[in-house]
Amino acid sequence: xxxxxxxxxxxxxxxxxxxxxxxxxxxxxxxxxxxxxxxxxxxxxxxxxxxxxxxxxxxxxxxxxxxxxxxxxxxxxxxxxxxxxxxxxxxxxxxxxxxxxxxxxxxxxxxxxxxxxxxxxxxxxxxxxxxxxxxxxxxxxxxxxxxxxxxxxxxxxx
Amino acid sequence: xxxxxxxxxxxxxxxxxxxxxxxxxxxxxxxxxxxxxxxxxxxxxxxxxxxxxxxxxxxxxxxxxxxxxxxxxxxxxxxxxxxxxxxxxxxxxxxxxxxxxxxxxxxxxxxxxxxxxxxxxxxxxxxxxxxxxxxxxxxxxxxxxxxxxxxxxxxxxx
DNA sequence: TAGCTGACTTTTGTTTTCCTAAGTCAGCCG
DNA sequence: CGGCTGACTTAGGAAAACAAAAGTCAGCTA
Numbered sequence: 001x002x003x004x005x006x007x008x009x010x011x012x013x014x015x016x017x018x019x020x021x022x023x024x025x026x027x028x029x030x031x032x033x034x035x036x037x038x039x040x041x042x043x044x045x046x047x048x049x050x051x052x053x054x055x056x057x058x059x060x061x062x063x064x065x066x067x068x069x070x071x072x073x074x075x076x077x078x079x080x081x082x083x084x085x086x087x088x089x090x091x092x093x094x095x096x097x098x099x100x101x102x103x104x105x106x107x108x109x110x111x112x113x114x115x116x117x118x119x120x121x122x123x124x125x126x127x128x129x130x131x132x133x134x135x136x137x138x139x140x141x142x143x144x145x146x147x148x149x150x151x152x153x154x155x156x157x158x
Numbered sequence: 159x160x161x162x163x164x165x166x167x168x169x170x171x172x173x174x175x176x177x178x179x180x181x182x183x184x185x186x187x188x189x190x191x192x193x194x195x196x197x198x199x200x201x202x203x204x205x206x207x208x209x210x211x212x213x214x215x216x217x218x219x220x221x222x223x224x225x226x227x228x229x230x231x232x233x234x235x236x237x238x239x240x241x242x243x244x245x246x247x248x249x250x251x252x253x254x255x256x257x258x259x260x261x262x263x264x265x266x267x268x269x270x271x272x273x274x275x276x277x278x279x280x281x282x283x284x285x286x287x288x289x290x291x292x293x294x295x296x297x298x299x300x301x302x303x304x305x306x307x308x309x310x311x312x313x314x315x316x
Numbered sequence: 317t318a319g320c321t322g323a324c325t326t327t328t329g330t331t332t333t334c335c336t337a338a339g340t341c342a343g344c345c346g
Numbered sequence: 347c348g349g350c351t352g353a354c355t356t357a358g359g360a361a362a363a364c365a366a367a368a369g370t371c372a373g374c375t376a
Contacts, residue, residue, distance in 0.1 A: 015276045017265025018193050018258060024269065027363095028184045035176050039307050044323050054365050059324060082374045084322070092268055094302040098290045099264060100176060102256035107175025110250055111182065116311035118173045123294035124304040131295070132256045136281035136288050144252040146282040149197050153274035185333095202353050212335050217354060240343050242352070 029053050042086035102132035187211050187219050200244035260290035
């Protein structure tokens with residue numbers, strides 16, 4: 001166990017999935033751009049305006065997101081308009097929805113204003129509100145206090 | 159519905175729970191400090207070293223986290239040592255665990271190295287792996303594609 | 317074919333963030 | 347009581363991020 005503790009410093013920085021995820025989405029504008037994409041925003045200037053960032057920053061971030069495979073850029077055309085590009089969530093990007101949902105849930109609980117949240121997220125099939133929940137593979141709901149952190153395969157093999 | 163679209167620009171920046179949550183934890187070091195706290199790190203220099211940030215930054219971020227009520231700082235003493243301060247997750251901080259779990263899950267799926275993840279998170283009671291899942295209040299598991307975004311109370315009341 | 321619009325890029329200058337290195341301070345230990 | 351260690355703070359400087367304003371460019375539209 002002392003060995004494991006000694007190794008912690010190494011893997012915590014070099015082989016941590018949280019760190020890698022944070023690397024990809026861990027800044028204000030990236031997460032908010034993904035929020036917008038999940039809300040259905042597709043066009044460049046809508047992204048920039050709704051997220052509240054300048055155009056150069058929006059261009060850079062969107063480019064990063066496309067390069068990282070979180071957004072896909074593809075041409076589309078509205079009738080009577082010329083061809084443009086739109087940004088759509090890829091599967092890789094969609095799978096960040098639990099992150100966004102968990103953030104929204106925390107914000108609703110701890111940082112909402114008095115009027116209540118301005119967005120409601122519902123299950124398409126039944127209309128009920130959607131939450132992020134922790135659950136173990138045995139099917140139990142897991143409250144925050146009942147979690148153990150153990151060494152995983154990437155560490156044991158080293 | 160046009161009204162709602164027109165209002166979007168306003169509430170998306172000013173009254174969005176995701177934006178507020180991102181405001182609180184939306185930078186690399188804050189999320190990684192919370193990861194450490196959830197792994198049981200308590201002491202100042204362990205935080206700094208394991209997160210890979212310098213001491214001034216660690217001091218500033220930890221101070222912010224305490225001010226925001228995510229960490230609590232309190233004295234403790236190991237036998238034979240003098241009194242020190244330790245940083246512990248508050249309830250408000252603990253409730254970010256779904257966010258960290260969702261990030262880890264995404265990182266495991268999309269950004270893991272070949273050796274596999276170095277951390278395994280298990281349910282204390284049964285040992286099974288813990289995941290973040292989207293679920294609606296009717297009890298259905300909700301895949302990313304089945305989510306509707308609707309105006310919430312904070313918007314309808316405006 | 318001239319204009320307009322959406323989608324950017326470039327330029328410039330400011331602000332923020334971060335690291336390194338050094339300094340401070342309190343209290344147990346010998 | 348003097349050193350050592352853990353937990354910071356201060357000072358200085360470099361790097362990154364950002365906004366504002368202006369410029370570019372492609373392709374409908376008139």
